[in-house]
Structures are given as C-alpha cells and as structure tokens.
Amino acid sequence: MAAISREEVAHLARLSRLAVTEEELDRFAGQLDVILQSVARIGDVAADDIPPTSHSVPLTNVYRDDVPVPSLTQEEALSGAPDAYEGRFRVPQILAEED
Amino acid sequence: MSDLTKMSAAQLAKAIADKEASAVEVATAHLDRIDAVDERVHAFLHVDREGALAAAAKVDAGEVSGPLAGVPIAVKDVIATKGVPTTAASKILEGWRPPYDATLVERLRVAGTVMLGKTNMDEFAMGSSTEYSAYGPTNNPWDLGRIPGGSGGGSAAALAAYEAPLAIGTDTGGSIRQPGAVTGTVGAKPTYGGTSRYGLIAFSSSLDTPGPCARNVEDAALLHSVIAGHDPRDSTSIDQPVPDVIGAARLGAGGDLSGVKLGVVKEFAGDGSEPGVLSAFHESLEALVKLGAEIVEVSCPHFQYALPAYYLIAPSEASSNLARFDGVRYGLRTGDDGSRSLEEVMSLTREAGFGPEVKRRIILGTYALSSGYYDAYYGQAQKVRTLITRDFEAAWQKADVLVSPTTPFVAFPFGSRTSDPYQMYLADLFTIPTNLYGGPAISVPCGLSEGLPVGFQVMAPTMADDRMYRVAAALESAVGTLTPPTLEASA
Numbered sequence: 161m162a163a164i165s166r167e168e169v170a171h172l173a174r175l176s177r178l179a180v181t182e183e184e185l186d187r188f189a190g191q192l193d194v195i196l197q198s199v200a201r202i203g204d205v206a207a208d209d210i211p212p213t214s215h216s217v218p219l220t221n222v223y224r225d226d227v228p229v230p231s232l233t234q235e236e237a238l239s240g241a242p243d244a245y246e247g248r249f250r251v252p253q254i255l256a257e258e259d
Numbered sequence: 260m261s262d263l264t265k266m267s268a269a270q271l272a273k274a275i276a277d278k279e280a281s282a283v284e285v286a287t288a289h290l291d292r293i294d295a296v297d298e299r300v301h302a303f304l305h306v307d308r309e310g311a312l313a314a315a316a317k318v319d320a321g322e323v324s325g326p327l328a329g330v331p332i333a334v335k336d337v338i339a340t341k342g343v344p345t346t347a348a349s350k351i352l353e354g355w356r357p358p359y360d361a362t363l364v365e366r367l368r369v370a371g372t373v374m375l376g377k378t379n380m381d382e383f384a385m386g387s388s389t390e391y392s393a394y395g396p397t398n399n400p401w402d403l404g405r406i407p408g409g410s411g412g413g414s415a416a417a418l419a420a421y422e423a424p425l426a427i428g429t430d431t432g433g434s435i436r437q438p439g440a441v442t443g444t445v446g447a448k449p450t451y452g453g454t455s456r457y458g459l460i461a462f463s464s465s466l467d468t469p470g471p472c473a474r475n476v477e478d479a480a481l482l483h484s485v486i487a488g489h490d491p492r493d494s495t496s497i498d499q500p501v502p503d504v505i506g507a508a509r510l511g512a513g514g515d516l517s518g519v520k521l522g523v524v525k526e527f528a529g530d531g532s533e534p535g536v537l538s539a540f541h542e543s544l545e546a547l548v549k550l551g552a553e554i555v556e557v558s559c560p561h562f563q564y565a566l567p568a569y570y571l572i573a574p575s576e577a578s579s580n581l582a583r584f585d586g587v588r589y590g591l592r593t594g595d596d597g598s599r600s601l602e603e604v605m606s607l608t609r610e611a612g613f614g615p616e617v618k619r620r621i622i623l624g625t626y627a628l629s630s631g632y633y634d635a636y637y638g639q640a641q642k643v644r645t646l647i648t649r650d651f652e653a654a655w656q657k658a659d660v661l662v663s664p665t666t667p668f669v670a671f672p673f674g675s676r677t678s679d680p681y682q683m684y685l686a687d688l689f690t691i692p693t694n695l696y697g698g699p700a701i702s703v704p705c706g707l708s709e710g711l712p713v714g715f716q717v718m719a720p721t722m723a724d725d726r727m728y729r730v731a732a733a734l735e736s737a738v739g740t741l742t743p744p745t746l747e748a749s750a
Contacts, residue, residue: 178606202567205564210642212638219495239356240589254600
C-alpha cells in the first residue's frame with residue numbers, strides 16, 4: 161500500500177504554498193512514497209520512554225546584555241524587496257475587494 | 260599554472276608576510292586560474308575580481324594584518340556577503356545582494372583573507388552532488404564527468420582545481436565532508452555551535468554547521484581557528500574557548516599516535532561500501548596502527564536509523580525555515596499582475612523559484628509535522644536522535660575517536676542517482692550520525708579507488724575538535740596528500 165497518496169501530496173503542496181503542476185504531483189507522489197517507505201522503519205525502534213532531542217546543545221533562554229548597536233537602515237532593509245513603496249514592503253492584495 | 264596556486268594557505272601567508280609575494284600577485288594568480296579553468300569546473304557562481312583585488316591591495320598597503328593576511332578564499336553561496344550576490348544556488352534568490360555580512364565573513368576579513376567569490380552548491384544545501392543547483396552542476400576536477408559531492412561541491416572543487424587554497428562550507432548531513440572525500444581534499448565539520456550560523460541561510464537549524472575546507476589538514480585547522488568561537492548573534496553558539504586545533508594538527512603531523520584509541524564502528528564495517536573504499540579504509544587503519552594507535556571495535560546499534568531520522572528532522576526544519584521565501588522582503592516575485600491575491604502570488608513565486616529537491620523536502624517536512632503523523636515521524640525521529648547521542652557517549656568510554664570511510668562510494672557519474680532521491684541520500688550514510696549528535700568530524704584523503712579519491716572520516720566528542728585534527732594530520736603524514744589532475748591537458 162502506498163504510504164502517501166497523490167491527493168495528500170496535493171494537499172501538502174497547498175499548505176506549503178507551492179503551486180505544483182499536475183506532472184509534478186505525479187512525480188512527487190511516487191518519489192515521496194519511496195522516501196516514506198524507506199524512513200518508516202524508524203518506527204521499529206522501541207523508544208516510548210526515551211526523551212526527544214530537539215537540539216544537541218542543551219540551552220534555555222539565552223540572553224545578552226541590551227547594548228544598542230547600529231542596525232540596517234530602512235533603505236538597506238528594503239534593498240532586496242521585489243516591490244517597495246514609501247519606505248515599506250509592498251504586497252499583493254490580502255483581502256479581496258467587495259464587488 | 261602559477262606556482263602560487265599550488266601553495267598551501269600556510270605557505271602563502273608566510274610568503275606574503277615575508278614580502279616574498281604580494282597579496283595582489285597571489286589574488287591575481289588565483290583569479291587567472293579561475294578564468295582559465297572554471298568554464299570546465301564551474302565551481303563558482305560569482306567571482307568578485309574587483310573586491311578581491313581591493314582587499315589584497317589593503318593587505319599590501321599594511322592596512323590589514325591577521326593570521327591569514329592575503330590568503331585567497333572561496334565562500335559557499337549559502338553565506339551572506341554584504342553587497343556580493345548570495346543565492347544559495349536557488350532561482351528564488353537570483354541577484355540578491357545581502358545588506359549585511361555573516362559573522363564568519365567578518366572574521367575572515369579580520370583575519371586578512373581575500374574573498375575570491377561564491378561557490379556552487381545544491382540548492383539550499385539539499386543534495387550530495389551539486390546536481391540540484393539551479394545554475395547547473397559543478398564538475399569534479401578528477402573526472403569532469405563525475406559529481407564533486409554536495410552540497411558543497413563548488414567549494415571542494417575550487418580547492419581540487421587550484422582555484423583557491425581555502426574555502427568555506429556548511430555541513431548539515433555531510434555537505435563539507437562528502438565533497439571533501441570525493442575531491443581528495445580535507446573538509447571539517449566543527450562541533451555544532453562551535454561556529455556561528457549568523458548570516459547562514461538556514462536549512463536545518465539544529466544541524467547546520469559552517470566549517471573549513473582545504474587541501475591539507477594544517478590549512479583546515481588554521482581556517483577553523485579563524486572562524487570558530489562564540490558569537491552573541493547566534494543563540495546556539497557555544498560560549499567556551501575554541502579547542503587548540505592548530506596545535507593538535509601540528510602534533511599529529513609528527514606522526515605519533517601512541518595511546519590513541521580509534522573506535523571502528525561495527526555497524527559501518529561492511530554493508531553498502533564499495534570494495535575499493537573499504538580497502539583504502541583498512542590500509543589507512545594499518546598505517547595508523549604503525550603510528551602507535553590502538554584499534555577497538557565499538558557498537559553503535561542506532562546508527563542504522565540515523566539516515567531515516569535525518570530525512571525526517573532536516574526536511575521538517577527546512578519546511579519551516581523556507582517559509583521566509585514568500586516574495587515579499589527579498590528575492591523573486593512571480594505572477595503579481597494586480598489581480599491575484601498575496602497567497603496566489605506566494606504560491607506561484609515558490610513554485611517558480613524552488614527546484615525539485617527543495618519542493619520534495621518542503622512537502623516531506625510538512626507531512627512529517629502534520630497532526631496525525633507528528634508522533635510517528637518527527638517525534639520518533641527526535642527520540643532516535645537521543646539514542647544515537649547515547650551510542651556516541653557509550654563509544655567514548657572505549658575510544659578517543661571513531662573512524663569510518665567518509666562516504667560509501669567514490670565520485671559517481673552525473674545522473675546516476677537523481678531519478679531515485681533515496682539513492683542520493685545514501686551518500687550521507689556515514690556522515691549523518693555526527694550531525695544528529697552535534698560533535699565534530701573531519702574527512703581526510705586516504706587513497707584512491709579506481710583512480711578516484713577516497714575519504715577517511717574521524718569523529719570526535721563534542722568540543723574535542725582538536726582530537727580529530729590530530730588523527731587526521733597523523734594519517735596525512737603517513738599516506739600524503741592527493742594531487743589532483745592539473746586540467747591543463749584538456750585545455
């Protein structure tokens with residue numbers, strides 16, 4: 161049985177904000193199925209009582225002294241923007257207009 | 260080919276300090292070499308001739324000193340360089356010039372290095388061959404029809420092609436060490452947190468580790484000591500003194516390993532490695548025993564699950580990290596014709612800007628993190644990460660370092676592992692456990708198999724980076740460095 165269906169891949173692509181093509185869906189569904197079947201054996205490890213490791217350096221709440229230092233200027237921060245307007249990032253419409 | 264391009268970084272630094280060569284002469288020799296061979300090698304995505312010559316002139320004018328003053332360096336294109344294009348080999352960042360420098364780039368400048376340009380890689384460092392670069396692959400100087408490893412194939416190939424004596428890589432699952440192995444060069448992954456990630460375009464934040472690439476172990480140690488150390492701008496940076504890697508490399512080069520216990524990982528002994536790789540590895544073990552080292556067998560029963568754990572953890576973190584490429588603050592924006600919504604433009608931009616392996620990993624990571632699958636995949640992978648760490652800690656009771664081949668196979672021909680992504684993942688079989696544990700590891704050339712380089716990996720405990728340099732330098736003293744083809748014949 162397939163570990164992941166074409167429909168699931170389409171749903172995940174939408175969640176990931178990827179406008180994938182039909183051809184990509186066909187290809188990715190097959191490839192992701194192979195990958196998931198290969199990694200599924202991780203479930204064979206008895207690890208119920210094992211604590212998870214998210215990170216190799218055990219750290220909590222790293223603080224530094226609050227020393228003011230120069231930051232990017234507005235111009236520098238906007239220098240790579242695809243579209244800027246009056247010192248701000250300009251984005252496509254977020255809410256559809258009422259008609 | 261100029262003799263200056265054949266010299267080591269240590270030799271170049273001395274020659275420039277002693278005024279036997281000027282920094283501008285050294286930079287020019289390397290830039291000319293790039294002009295002569297990079298059309299065939301394609302190690303570089305961007306060459307900054309003007310910036311390099313200006314930096315070299317400052318060294319010659321005495322305005323910049325430092326331990327590597329005037330030594331040229333190539334930097335992987337995943338690291339932010341102020342005003343110099345930085346793409347992570349992705350179309351989504353084509354033409355982006357960062358408004359700031361990564362911490363390690365600042366440190367390279369303070370040390371006096373001269374940056375030649377930015378090197379090719381698999382897109383966002385996802386791959387083992389550079390075939391996933393959006394700008395075309397890098398060719399291995401040993402055989403231009405074969406892969407140079409990945410993701411840092413450009414940095415490794417630049418060294419092997421004598422285009423640069425030093426390079427910077429990043430290692431998330433082996434992206435410094437595996438390219439080092441297949442190009443006959445040295446690549447070191449420092450302890451996680453030993454080098455700053457500030458200014459590194461994030462792939463998998465709990466694993467990403469910048470580190471040095473060089474043609475010999477001492478040069479790698481020199482570069483390591485320049486870039487390592489605590490950085491307040493990276494909260495995971497370790498606030499401890501940098502291990503004495505230079506001293507350890509020089510000690511090891513003396514060729515005495517008396518009392519050093521090398522742990523051979525039982526689970527890596529046979530399966531999956533090419534016969535030529537295994538025989539070069541075993542000959543190296545014999546050479547190390549002659550230097551006084553003792554071999555002990557260790558068992559790391561969970562290493563077999565490192566590859567599946569990695570291919571759940573790294574894509575999960577990547578799916579989150581790459582959400583920042585939304586066509587708003589930097590990079591590509593596609594389909595913004597005034598009629599489409601933000602979400603539609605975002606989806607079209609990401610579709611057009613990301614290549615196939617990046618899309619696969621984003622989808623895979625989104626899957627592994629979704630409710631209903633989280634416990635079985637991402638949660639379970641994190642528990643296995645704990646068990647792999649415990650395997651390492653148990654091994655340190657018996658051995659000072661662990662050793663293995665760096666990668667199971669020598670440089671493979673282009674196209675031979677791209678149709679089945681999992682076949683590509685196997686290139687990192689031996690390098691990944693270290694990333695999940697967080698310790699340091701180095702790949703050093705140990706011989707040839709069918710005319711192609713084989714790498715020997717030394718893994719060490721967290722913050723004991725010096726140990727791996729000692730053993731790697733000792734092996735280098737016994738087997739010598741490899742000399743890549745000069746590429747002149749086919750010119």
